Amino acid sequence: MPFHSAPLIQRLMLDDLPAGRHPFRFDVLPNGLGQSWQVPVLVYRGARPGPRVMITAGVHGDELNGVLTAQQLGRELDPEQLAGTVILVPGLNPSGMLARHRDFFPGDPDCSSVNFNRIFPGRAEGNSAERYLHRVWTQLLEGNADYALDLHTQTRGARYPLFVFADYRIPQALAMARALGPDAIQDDPGEPGVLETVWNQQGVPCITIEVGGGSVAEPHTVQRAVAGLHRVLAHLGMTDARATPKGCEPVSVPMEGDVTTTVRAELGGMALPQVALGQPVKEGDLVAIQYDAFGAEARRYYAPVAGWVLSLNDDPLREPGTLLVRLLHHK
Numbered sequence: 001m002p003f004h005s006a007p008l009i010q011r012l013m014l015d016d017l018p019a020g021r022h023p024f025r026f027d028v029l030p031n032g033l034g035q036s037w038q039v040p041v042l043v044y045r046g047a048r049p050g051p052r053v054m055i056t057a058g059v060h061g062d063e064l065n066g067v068l069t070a071q072q073l074g075r076e077l078d079p080e081q082l083a084g085t086v087i088l089v090p091g092l093n094p095s096g097m098l099a100r101h102r103d104f105f106p107g108d109p110d111c112s113s114v115n116f117n118r119i120f121p122g123r124a125e126g127n128s129a130e131r132y133l134h135r136v137w138t139q140l141l142e143g144n145a146d147y148a149l150d151l152h153t154q155t156r157g158a159r160y161p162l163f164v165f166a167d168y169r170i171p172q173a174l175a176m177a178r179a180l181g182p183d184a185i186q187d188d189p190g191e192p193g194v195l196e197t198v199w200n201q202q203g204v205p206c207i208t209i210e211v212g213g214g215s216v217a218e219p220h221t222v223q224r225a226v227a228g229l230h231r232v233l234a235h236l237g238m239t240d241a242r243a244t245p246k247g248c249e250p251v252s253v254p255m256e257g258d259v260t261t262t263v264r265a266e267l268g269g270m271a272l273p274q275v276a277l278g279q280p281v282k283e284g285d286l287v288a289i290q291y292d293a294f295g296a297e298a299r300r301y302y303a304p305v306a307g308w309v310l311s312l313n314d315d316p317l318r319e320p321g322t323l324l325v326r327l328l329h330h331k
Contacts, residue, residue: 003040011139012041012087019047020079026089026140029132032107037095037132041140042088044077050084050238054145054204055229057089059116059152059195061096061103065211065218066151069225076226084238087144092116092136100215102155104129117152118193137198147176147236148199148206149229157315158323159213161277162224165196168258172205179235180209180228181250183278184310184328187258213314224248255308257328263287263301265318270295273312273325281327282306288313288324305329 006023022043027036055073057066070090077086091097093116095105103113106128114129121142122133141148154160165188166177177185188208190197199206211225212218227248234241244250255278265271271290275281281303288301307327318324 006040008038009041012043012144014043014045014052014085014087014144017043017045019045021045021077026136028135029128039089039094039136039140040091042074042090044074044079044082044086044088046082046084046086046238047080048083050082051146051236052085052087052144053233053236053238054087054141054148055089055151056092056141056148056195057151058091058093058097059150060155060214061093061099061101062156062215063102063151063153063211064097064215065153065213065222065225066209067091067097068217068219068222069151069209069211069229072222072226073229076230081240082233082238084236086233086238089140102214104132106132117195118191120193120195120198142202145199145204147172148196148204149176149232150195150199150206150208151225152208152210153212153214154210154311156214157317158311158313159277160210160311162212162221162228163210163310165208165210167196167200170200170205173200173207175235176205176232177207178254179232180207180225181231182209182228182254183251184255184257184308186260186310186328187256216314220247255310255328257308257330259329259331260310261305261307261327261329262323263304263325263327265290265301265320265322265324267292267298268319269293269298270316271313271318271324272316275309275312275325277309277312279309280307281309290318290324301325303327 057070121137123130161183168187212221307329310328311326
């Protein structure tokens with residue numbers, strides 16, 4: 001069904017839906033033209049009872065591998081083989097997606113662009129961004145999930161591997177993270193305003209899944225993430241275990257840590273990483289070299305601690321303060 005032909009809803013009412021696949025357009029909020037921001041929602045209502053799993057993507061508008069992951073999972077789900085309900089929201093921030101930017105862009109001239117993943121669950125009487133998220137939270141998300149997974153990527157100009165934030169104090173969240181089979185997991189107690197944190201505070205175990213880099217398609221990483229989501233659904237008893245595509249096998253022992261250290265540029269100029277994603281480094285190892293406008297070497301950067309390369313820049317143009325390499329390690 002084309003997007004414009006899907007039913008327009010003001011609230012997601014799962015209990016009213018029969019078994020099957022149900023596409024919707026969720027009417028969030030009018031914009032300055034008096035037209036509505038509409039978010040795609042796909043509900044897969046299983047033929048057998050089971051838990052409800054909410055999978056969101058596109059909270060940051062330039063993190064498209066998460067959107068691609070949710071869409072591909074939707075193409076592979078079969079309600080007749082499903083116990084419970086899977087709700088996919090593949091594109092929660094259409095304003096940011098259209099602008100190719102992580103933020104939401106309100107039409108209010110007195111309001112700057114907003115990082116959605118710092119202001120959940122919004123405010124009913126706030127600015128337009130806060131009202132947008134309040135509608136999303138109260139009319140679409142809240143009350144419709146027993147488990148939640150939020151799909152992201154690293155921001156533009158940098159990459160993650162397949163990586164998960166999970167609050168280790170919540171056993172169900174950690175179990176989902178390990179079932180996914182990612183390259184790395186960070187013990188994440190959560191920050192205020194982050195969707196994962198809000199879900200966990202509401203008693204709904206949630207993890208944040210990072211699927212590669214921002215504003216660039218990484219088909220293999222997407223395929224690995226999709227295979228991991230199938231493993232999570234099987235872990236929750238919603239589907240039977242399925243064969244994993246070649247090259248998408250779970251990592252048997254992911255790198256785990258509870259803190260990250262970021263090496264940032266001190267100068268302006270082109271910077272080239274001297275390490276690879278997933279590489280272990282020792283304190284003092286060379287991690288990046290930066291060059292000036294003439295191409296002469298300007299600075300070398302070294303690991304301040306021993307760790308595992310969790311992120312690095314793939315956009316060479318770096319100004320002072322921007323990320324070069326991020327290391328995952330234990331305190």
